[in-house]
Amino acid sequence: MSARTGMRTAMILAVGAIGLAFTAIAQVQTSASSSSGAATHQVQVINATVVAVSGNDLVVKMEDGSLKHIANVPESARVTVDGKELGIHDLQPGMHLQKTVTTTTTPKIITTTQSVTGKVWFVNPPLSVILTLEDGKNQEFKIPKGQKFNVNGQMVDAWGLKKGMTVSATKVVEQPETVVTQQAKLTGKMPPPPPPPPADQPILVAVMVPVPAPAAAPAPAAPAPEMPKTGSELPLTALFGLLSLAGSAGMRLYRKVRG
Numbered sequence: 001m002s003a004r005t006g007m008r009t010a011m012i013l014a015v016g017a018i019g020l021a022f023t024a025i026a027q028v029q030t031s032a033s034s035s036s037g038a039a040t041h042q043v044q045v046i047n048a049t050v051v052a053v054s055g056n057d058l059v060v061k062m063e064d065g066s067l068k069h070i071a072n073v074p075e076s077a078r079v080t081v082d083g084k085e086l087g088i089h090d091l092q093p094g095m096h097l098q099k100t101v102t103t104t105t106t107p108k109i110i111t112t113t114q115s116v117t118g119k120v121w122f123v124n125p126p127l128s129v130i131l132t133l134e135d136g137k138n139q140e141f142k143i144p145k146g147q148k149f150n151v152n153g154q155m156v157d158a159w160g161l162k163k164g165m166t167v168s169a170t171k172v173v174e175q176p177e178t179v180v181t182q183q184a185k186l187t188g189k190m191p192p193p194p195p196p197p198p199a200d201q202p203i204l205v206a207v208m209v210p211v212p213a214p215a216a217a218p219a220p221a222a223p224a225p226e227m228p229k230t231g232s233e234l235p236l237t238a239l240f241g242l243l244s245l246a247g248s249a250g251m252r253l254y255r256k257v258r259g
Contacts, residue, residue, distance in 0.1 A: 028116045028133070034177075037107040043100065050095040056088055060097065081188040094191030101184045108177045116141065117168040125158035131167070144171065 048060035051067065058070040073088040079097060080086075118131030121138050130140045148155045149167040161167060 028114060028139075030112065030114050032110060032112045034108050034110050037109075039104050039106040042103045042105070044103070046099040046101070048097045048099075050091050050093050050097065052093060053088065053091050058088065058091065077186075079186045079188045081190060086188070091188075092191060096189040096191075097186065098188065099184060099186050101182060104181045104183075106179045106181075108179055110175045110177050112173045112175070114171040114173075115168065117166070120161050120163050120165045120167060122163065123158065123161040125161065127158075129158065129161060141169075147171070 047063050048068070050058070051061050052059040056071075056073045056075070058073050060068050060070065062068055075087060077088060078085045079091070081090075081095070116131065116133075118133050118139075120129060121132045122130040126143055126145075128140055128142050130138050132138050143158050147169060148157060149161060149169050151160070151165050151167050
């Protein structure tokens with residue numbers, strides 16, 4: 001083999017080695033998956049009675065007797081009453097409202113898997129390792145406790161890593177998570193009609209009775225004629241005196257005759 005041919009062969013082998021090295025080096029890959037457990041449901045029922053509606057403001061009376069002011073009720077809010085969808089402006093005082101809130105709690109486990117394959121550039125066992133990745137840049141990784149590396153099909157720990165080794169490692173992290181969702185349903189009932197009056201209750205009927213005009217007052221009687229101012233009671237008194245004297249004289253005469 002000539003020197004020129006040997007040099008050409010060496011160059012081809014070098015290019016092939018570089019290609020193999022880049023093929024063995026890959027970037028970090030991350031995948032995530034989740035699994036759900038059994039969900040639990042909690043139902044809460046809230047009852048209230050409409051007291052007043054003014055514009056988009058609502059005042060309701062709660063079950064414990066307290067008043068609650070709900071300001072700026074959105075136009076999109078709906079309550080189902082007798083199968084019809086009503087808005088805030090359709091509510092009436094005395095209407096009964098019922099809000100049913102269903103809370104669903106679902107436990108989940110989020111599993112994150114990170115895989116990396118690279119060439120060892122520097123290792124600081126058992127804390128960290130620097131790998132050269134596909135783009136030619138070095139990246140430092142912290143080594144979790146108990147982490148194993150796959151080197152040519154053999155599993156080694158951080159102390160078994162040497163510079164220049166092509167290694168692959170997988171990190172699996174499981175993180176619990178709770179997902180809480182709520183669904184609210186608002187229903188209502190129209191206020192009951194007023195009760196009818198009892199059957200034996202008398203019904204008042206207004207009757208217009210004409211009032212007779214007051215009778216005219218009788219004319220005042222004519223006053224009795226007055227005696228003349230010249231008249232006097234003296235003659236009458238003298239007459240009574242004379243009769244008394246005559247009676248007294250008659251009685252004396254009668255006694256003498258009988259005596």
